[in-house]
Amino acid sequence: MSVPREVTRHEDAIPQLADVNVPDELKTWIEQRMAMYPDPKSATIPCLMQAQKLHGWLSPDAVRQVAAVMRVTPAYLVSVASFYDMFELQERGRHTIYMCTNISCMLRGADAVMAELEAAVGVSDGDVSDDGIFLRRFECLGACDIAPMASVDGVYVGPLTVDDAKQLVEDLRAERDVLPAKHLTKRPVAATFWSGGAPAGSGAGEA
Amino acid sequence: MDELLFQDIDEPGLNTIEVYERRGGYETLKKALRELDGEQVLAELQASGVRGRGGAGFAMGTKAGFLPKGTMDKYLCCNADESEPGTFKDRELMQKNPHQLVEGIILASYAAGINKAFIYIRGEYDAQASILEAAVREAYEHGHLGENIHGSGFGVSLVVHRGAGAYICGEETALLDSLEGKRGNPRLKPPFPANAGLFQGPTLINNVETLSNVSHIVKHGGEWYAKIGTEKSTGTKLVSVSGCVQRPGNYEIELGIPAREIIFGLAGGPLPGREIKAWFPGGSSSPLLTPDEFDLPYDFDSIAGAGSMLGSGAIIVIDDSVSIVDVALRTASFYKHESCGKCTPCREGTNWTTKMLQRVADGDATPMDLDLIAGVQQQIMGNCLCVLGDAMAMPVSSMVNKFRDEFEAHLEAARASRTPLADAPAKLDLVGGLVPGVIA
Amino acid sequence: MNDDVKRDEATARAGDVADQSGKSSVGETVRPGEDNVVTDQAAVAIEEPRLQYQSPFTVVDALPPGYTKKPAGEPERKIISFTIDGAEVRAPEGIMLVDAAKYGGVEIPVFCYEPKLGAPVGACRMCLVEIEGIPKLQTACSTPVRDGMAVITKSPRVIEAQNGVVEFILLNHPLDCPVCDKGGECPLQDISYGWGSGKSRTTEPKRHFEKPVALSDGIAIDRERCILCYRCVRFSQEVSEDYQLVLLDRGAGAHVGTFDGSQYIAPFSGNVIELCPVGALTSRAYRFRARPWDIEQGGSVCTLCPAQCNVSYTVRDDKVMRTLARDNNAVDDGWLCDKGRFAYQAWESEARITTPLVRQGDKLLPARWDHALDVAAAALKKSGERTAALAGGATTNEEAWLLRRLMLEGLNSPHIDSRRGGKLSLDVARTLTQPALTVSVPDIEWADAVLVLDSEPVDDMPILDLRLRKGVRRNGMKLAIATPRPSSLDANTALVARYAPGYAGAFAQAVQAELDGSGDVDDYAARAGADAADVRAVAALLKGAERPVILWSERMLYTTAGAAPAQALCNIADRLGVGEREGAGLMQIPIQANGRGLREVGFLPNIGPGLTDGQPGRTGMSSDEIAAALGSDISALITVNVDPIVEYPNGRTWAAALAKAPTVIAFSTWLDPATALHADVVFPAEVGPEKEGTVTHPDGRIQRLRQTVERAGEVNAGWWVVGELAKRLGLDLGVKIANQATAQIAAGVPIYEGITTTEIGGTGVRWQERGAASNLPAPDATTFLLEAPPAAPQPNGRLRLGDFKSLWSGGEVVNAATLRALASGPRRVELSPVDGHRLGVASGDTVTLKTESGELSALVALRDAVPAGAAFLMTDERDGNEALRAALAGAPELIEVVK
Numbered sequence A: 001m002s003v004p005r006e007v008t009r010h011e012d013a014i015p016q017l018a019d020v021n022v023p024d025e026l027k028t029w030i031e032q033r034m035a036m037y038p039d040p041k042s043a044t045i046p047c048l049m050q051a052q053k054l055h056g057w058l059s060p061d062a063v064r065q066v067a068a069v070m071r072v073t074p075a076y077l078v079s080v081a082s083f084y085d086m087f088e089l090q091e092r093g094r095h096t097i098y099m100c101t102n103i104s105c106m107l108r109g110a111d112a113v114m115a116e117l118e119a120a121v122g123v124s125d126g127d128v129s130d131d132g133i134f135l136r137r138f139e140c141l142g143a144c145d146i147a148p149m150a151s152v153d154g155v156y157v158g159p160l161t162v163d164d165a166k167q168l169v170e171d172l173r174a175e176r177d178v179l180p181a182k183h184l185t186k187r188p189v190a191a192t193f194w195s196g197g198a199p200a201g202s203g204a205g206e207a
Numbered sequence B: 001m002d003e004l005l006f007q008d009i010d011e012p013g014l015n016t017i018e019v020y021e022r023r024g025g026y027e028t029l030k031k032a033l034r035e036l037d038g039e040q041v042l043a044e045l046q047a048s049g050v051r052g053r054g055g056a057g058f059a060m061g062t063k064a065g066f067l068p069k070g071t072m073d074k075y076l077c078c079n080a081d082e083s084e085p086g087t088f089k090d091r092e093l094m095q096k097n098p099h100q101l102v103e104g105i106i107l108a109s110y111a112a113g114i115n116k117a118f119i120y121i122r123g124e125y126d127a128q129a130s131i132l133e134a135a136v137r138e139a140y141e142h143g144h145l146g147e148n149i150h151g152s153g154f155g156v157s158l159v160v161h162r163g164a165g166a167y168i169c170g171e172e173t174a175l176l177d178s179l180e181g182k183r184g185n186p187r188l189k190p191p192f193p194a195n196a197g198l199f200q201g202p203t204l205i206n207n208v209e210t211l212s213n214v215s216h217i218v219k220h221g222g223e224w225y226a227k228i229g230t231e232k233s234t235g236t237k238l239v240s241v242s243g244c245v246q247r248p249g250n251y252e253i254e255l256g257i258p259a260r261e262i263i264f265g266l267a268g269g270p271l272p273g274r275e276i277k278a279w280f281p282g283g284s285s286s287p288l289l290t291p292d293e294f295d296l297p298y299d300f301d302s303i304a305g306a307g308s309m310l311g312s313g314a315i316i317v318i319d320d321s322v323s324i325v326d327v328a329l330r331t332a333s334f335y336k337h338e339s340c341g342k343c344t345p346c347r348e349g350t351n352w353t354t355k356m357l358q359r360v361a362d363g364d365a366t367p368m369d370l371d372l373i374a375g376v377q378q379q380i381m382g383n384c385l386c387v388l389g390d391a392m393a394m395p396v397s398s399m400v401n402k403f404r405d406e407f408e409a410h411l412e413a414a415r416a417s418r419t420p421l422a423d424a425p426a427k428l429d430l431v432g433g434l435v436p437g438v439i440a
Numbered sequence C: 001m002n003d004d005v006k007r008d009e010a011t012a013r014a015g016d017v018a019d020q021s022g023k024s025s026v027g028e029t030v031r032p033g034e035d036n037v038v039t040d041q042a043a044v045a046i047e048e049p050r051l052q053y054q055s056p057f058t059v060v061d062a063l064p065p066g067y068t069k070k071p072a073g074e075p076e077r078k079i080i081s082f083t084i085d086g087a088e089v090r091a092p093e094g095i096m097l098v099d100a101a102k103y104g105g106v107e108i109p110v111f112c113y114e115p116k117l118g119a120p121v122g123a124c125r126m127c128l129v130e131i132e133g134i135p136k137l138q139t140a141c142s143t144p145v146r147d148g149m150a151v152i153t154k155s156p157r158v159i160e161a162q163n164g165v166v167e168f169i170l171l172n173h174p175l176d177c178p179v180c181d182k183g184g185e186c187p188l189q190d191i192s193y194g195w196g197s198g199k200s201r202t203t204e205p206k207r208h209f210e211k212p213v214a215l216s217d218g219i220a221i222d223r224e225r226c227i228l229c230y231r232c233v234r235f236s237q238e239v240s241e242d243y244q245l246v247l248l249d250r251g252a253g254a255h256v257g258t259f260d261g262s263q264y265i266a267p268f269s270g271n272v273i274e275l276c277p278v279g280a281l282t283s284r285a286y287r288f289r290a291r292p293w294d295i296e297q298g299g300s301v302c303t304l305c306p307a308q309c310n311v312s313y314t315v316r317d318d319k320v321m322r323t324l325a326r327d328n329n330a331v332d333d334g335w336l337c338d339k340g341r342f343a344y345q346a347w348e349s350e351a352r353i354t355t356p357l358v359r360q361g362d363k364l365l366p367a368r369w370d371h372a373l374d375v376a377a378a379a380l381k382k383s384g385e386r387t388a389a390l391a392g393g394a395t396t397n398e399e400a401w402l403l404r405r406l407m408l409e410g411l412n413s414p415h416i417d418s419r420r421g422g423k424l425s426l427d428v429a430r431t432l433t434q435p436a437l438t439v440s441v442p443d444i445e446w447a448d449a450v451l452v453l454d455s456e457p458v459d460d461m462p463i464l465d466l467r468l469r470k471g472v473r474r475n476g477m478k479l480a481i482a483t484p485r486p487s488s489l490d491a492n493t494a495l496v497a498r499y500a501p502g503y504a505g506a507f508a509q510a511v512q513a514e515l516d517g518s519g520d521v522d523d524y525a526a527r528a529g530a531d532a533a534d535v536r537a538v539a540a541l542l543k544g545a546e547r548p549v550i551l552w553s554e555r556m557l558y559t560t561a562g563a564a565p566a567q568a569l570c571n572i573a574d575r576l577g578v579g580e581r582e583g584a585g586l587m588q589i590p591i592q593a594n595g596r597g598l599r600e601v602g603f604l605p606n607i608g609p610g611l612t613d614g615q616p617g618r619t620g621m622s623s624d625e626i627a628a629a630l631g632s633d634i635s636a637l638i639t640v641n642v643d644p645i646v647e648y649p650n651g652r653t654w655a656a657a658l659a660k661a662p663t664v665i666a667f668s669t670w671l672d673p674a675t676a677l678h679a680d681v682v683f684p685a686e687v688g689p690e691k692e693g694t695v696t697h698p699d700g701r702i703q704r705l706r707q708t709v710e711r712a713g714e715v716n717a718g719w720w721v722v723g724e725l726a727k728r729l730g731l732d733l734g735v736k737i738a739n740q741a742t743a744q745i746a747a748g749v750p751i752y753e754g755i756t757t758t759e760i761g762g763t764g765v766r767w768q769e770r771g772a773a774s775n776l777p778a779p780d781a782t783t784f785l786l787e788a789p790p791a792a793p794q795p796n797g798r799l800r801l802g803d804f805k806s807l808w809s810g811g812e813v814v815n816a817a818t819l820r821a822l823a824s825g826p827r828r829v830e831l832s833p834v835d836g837h838r839l840g841v842a843s844g845d846t847v848t849l850k851t852e853s854g855e856l857s858a859l860v861a862l863r864d865a866v867p868a869g870a871a872f873l874m875t876d877e878r879d880g881n882e883a884l885r886a887a888l889a890g891a892p893e894l895i896e897v898v899k
């Protein structure tokens, strides 16, 4: 007999779908994602991410919704979520800036750019501004070729100068494409890029 | 040398199946399915001698050969977590030529009798993950993925799975746990993934670059491939060069060329007016090398011979404007932040080392602390559950040992400039958490 | 990372050390005495290992405590030999080095290793040892021992690593031992003392957390003391599988916690207190109440449910301070449920009856013993053979035996019963009791297929729930759950079957029909309200198994189907041929803690001790006949540890009957309704740690209760009270100490023949494994011809009503400070979301349940897994709701739910 299965007993440990108001689109998304794996639990991270996108952060309600559809405990989900850097268990803004300050970016002046970002956004590392910009230092984002760089709402931009930092925040506040000329995705591989005559160390803050 | 993986990498639309197929893409797959059985494909991989590009440098064909034969669910996990500081080559491959990777995955699956494949891509690579998802969709539509591919009777499924930000998930067993929907803690080995990996089934785990090589190996033959590079480090390698150089970026080289050619030739050498002081040859986990070692052949064994490692092929160049103390602190705090916390020496050792290095950087330490730091690294090395602990201990210990003078000079300068009253009280390191309430 | 590089380095290092270790193993290692080294080539039996240092967590023995033989399903292990620090040692192949070392008397320190939690995790790195031929140090907790292995535990390299790990662990530990409850019984202290360097080199500030916070009413957590060994979270995830206690964050910031600060509430949560190797998880009830040197431990058995877990009471000043598990793998696997763990608080509560009470008008007033005994004896004398007696719950075999004698010999009355309705068929009882057809608890763990029929183990016999999870998780057991109500084990099963509440018998007959063609499976399944495909799947699973096991609830015997359900089980056992297969068989989950013992000592109206024939021509009345005869043919009733109003399904009948009874004499712990309203004399009953005697586990293991504290107030031993009553009736029962009653049982119960408390010992003995088992009379028939089962009513818009009793019920829960909040709150009824939607009700709404015989209101809980068309009412035995009980009695009625 096919019945919904729960991983636990205690009556209130797994939220009941009947009691939790899960948005239809989220429920469908989660169910489809679970069906993609031999063990539906594999869908945990993608499903949490989807809920985070929908709610802006992994609020207790968001976690309960995922738990009710996946039939796992919310504790299991926060345990997983809190392990990963990209899950936000506290309320965050509309926009997210991850500023890389790992070695390669540090060597190209990331700390100065970060300081400028903090000034421009008006918050320090790990905080959200009143107008909803969340700024945090991040470990190597895998784009040291455009160091120092940042990921702005998932879009990689760099190399950033101190002036770029100001511009970046302005673009974000104006809800427009951020630093369009500095998108990583528009950049050819190094050999092509550099033979294209771009100045060496362009834009790099001296370390 | 002709480029292999980077051939016409910037051709517009190469990420689409149309352009990829127009250039002969997926022909190798079709031909292999038609003319070779899985064992023969595996034999080519073994003949090629291609070693893993993810860090450990283990021969790919050998690893694929470890999987048990017979019909059962077997898995392939493409490691696209690329989080080692200084490494960004897989990103380029996935973004610009995703089908080269997809074709490689299908061929590798065929070779090892695998029927379910996953690409575990770091969550931060949003654009690249979307490109991969599109490519996978296209490959399904064109019949390269799914059941009974091109009427061969062989079938494999492929799912792109995004992580959510944790360096440790690049470690192959942590990757498996993460892919199973858990915290990304490394597992004890044995059992090895080849026997009991994903969902406890036999699993092959390979890096993006490793798998991107596969279609080329199968197309030209393992022997052809083995002629590129050196005897024990065959093929080409993508090198991510970053830090204090004129032309940072990804370069495809033939393994075995002198490091100098990469750093000075391709990457343009130091920034104007600067001198190179040290370099990481293979990501931030590799012990630092010095300018004395520029002429080392850039291959797995030569770099290992010099006491470091080729790792993921990420060269980070440090020039004379930078303090090694800062590099050491940044390195240690990265590993502290990324330690999964499962085993004691790594969890506590990275944390302790970072605290000590912070004091050193603040000038609030003595040379005896440097001895302690070096001693603690010894206490970590070889005693952890996975090698993340070593990944900090090795470079940090290389910095403290090779640049001891610089550390001492830094401390001496700090001591000289300090007024005793400036000592700040010890900070409390309060870690928050969800708590039900304080007991009265 | 380049593993090769490190491998090379490591090899180089290993080279150096190999030399040193060669020296050290001769020079520095403490060489165990010759007699420690097992040299006997032929010996397959393992010598008792000698422990230099008794591990606080694990004791390795050839067989775990309580086992008399290896369960049939457990794989054999060869004995191999290896060397440890130069000494040759023999041990079973494949066990972990940590355990194998103990066979050579070598203790390897561990923190995270705890085999009870499943596969080792190798996290703490405390157990690093050197193995010849392997460059890196290896974790002894996760390395299986192989023949010829050479292990070194005392080389400088190993000592350095051990010192290093201790240093790392203490870096962030507050070292607040003087104010820590764990101090003096703390593995961290022991290991720091034994394997640490004794000095600290850190000057950095430690990690700080809020000092102890409440994890729940029972548990406090001090995260500063936590050494992140993962034991507690592994318990929550891999043993109890409640997934509520988890690790949050990662790296050095990792800490143990729950979701959003909620309490850790789960049936077995308290075990994490015992698992914690430091003082991070402590019992809030025990905090600051005693130091290890103030206390004594007293072993006994918990009698709150049929699981009869072995416990150890911590006693200070003649008071129980806490209850700990006393590992008996054959019974409890070393775990306790929270009810068993915290019940001791209830026994100290005001609510407990601690003096004799005698009724004066409508009041029960305290009385002196002599007076109470005289009043009771006078009433009994008067009613003579018109006296009846009921025994239940935790009544010991001895109490039941003596009371039986009092009834038969002193009053000439055969009207005794320990069941809640009808008479047990002798053939069925004998068949299902045959040793060949029954299984032991370890057999269950190693069975390849288990069917749980009509029981929710976590409520009926909690520890069994953990055993089943273990079987599934670790031994590849295939589990089938057949219950009307969704089970907590559903997620662990190979298959799940549902049927109409009360129709387990029909379901069993359908399974039988599938096995032997004795009926139309589709028809029978329909009668049971089940899916025929599920029936077939269950039958196929059992049939395909080598060691099938069926766990069935005694509840199945109390429906309108009479003996048929039990007869169907006999038939199934026959068709599966379990009698011929080691490790296969059936086990009844009794409703009462000592249900099996009461039956086997003959506390039944129609069956004698050891399932012998009852006295010829003297068949007594069964409990429901007694109820009917109260006030007419029966004029006095003795109840021992049982309140028929709240515990028996026909509670309303009992309430009416008791009102007519001229005399009711109750042995009771709590003022339950029957006692409070109808008893004329109340004798205060003993509770767990006060008792001396024996009980019989559902698998036939006779276990001993040992008194560890003085009885509270004026409480006297049950056996003494019965003896005093007998004396006043002119009968000498010949019992001056409890043991004498046990001796009488050993002489009078043929299947228990010759048993002594010495033989029972600390871990009990299964009577089936003793010679006297052959005294079990053979049944006349072992298989039965059955008619088609009764059909469950079709809901047709109404709902089939089922009930369940939560683990969190009973006087021990309501009166223990730690558990009180868990006691079933307002009465609740579980509905499926489909029915909830149809009826327009949501969780938390109040509804009225209407039956033919009455109505009552309940709070709705919508549960996704409840099948449509059914409703499940939580029956709280405290509320004694009669209308409801009537509705649930026998074949449950259909109910209407009205908003």
Ligand SMILES: Cc1cc2nc3c(=O)[nH]c(=O)nc-3n(C[C@H](O)[C@H](O)[C@H](O)COP(=O)(O)O)c2cc1C
Binding pocket: B051, B052, B053, B054, B055, B056, B057, B058, B060, B079, B080, B081, B082, B083, B084, B167, B168, B169, B170, B171, B172, B173, B205, B206, B207, B208, B210, B211, B386, B387, B388, B391, C001
């Ligand atoms: C801490 C740690 C992080 C790692 N990160 C990565 C990574 O991001 N990408 C990768 O391909 N391999 C990574 N590895 C190496 C993998 O464990 C594994 O060796 C590799 O994926 C195997 O693929 P290959 O044989 O093709 O190199 C990492 C290893 C460790 C110990």
Ligand code: SF4
Binding pocket: B168, B185, B186, B338, B339, B340, B341, B342, B343, B344, B346, B347, B384, B385, B386, B387, B388, B389, B390
């Ligand atoms: S070495 Fe670090 S990352 Fe690896 S298991 Fe241990 S704590 Fe986790």
Ligand code: FES
Binding pocket: C109, C110, C111, C112, C113, C121, C122, C123, C124, C125, C126, C127, C128, C139, C140, C141, C142
């Ligand atoms: S006991 Fe072996 S690693 Fe913890």
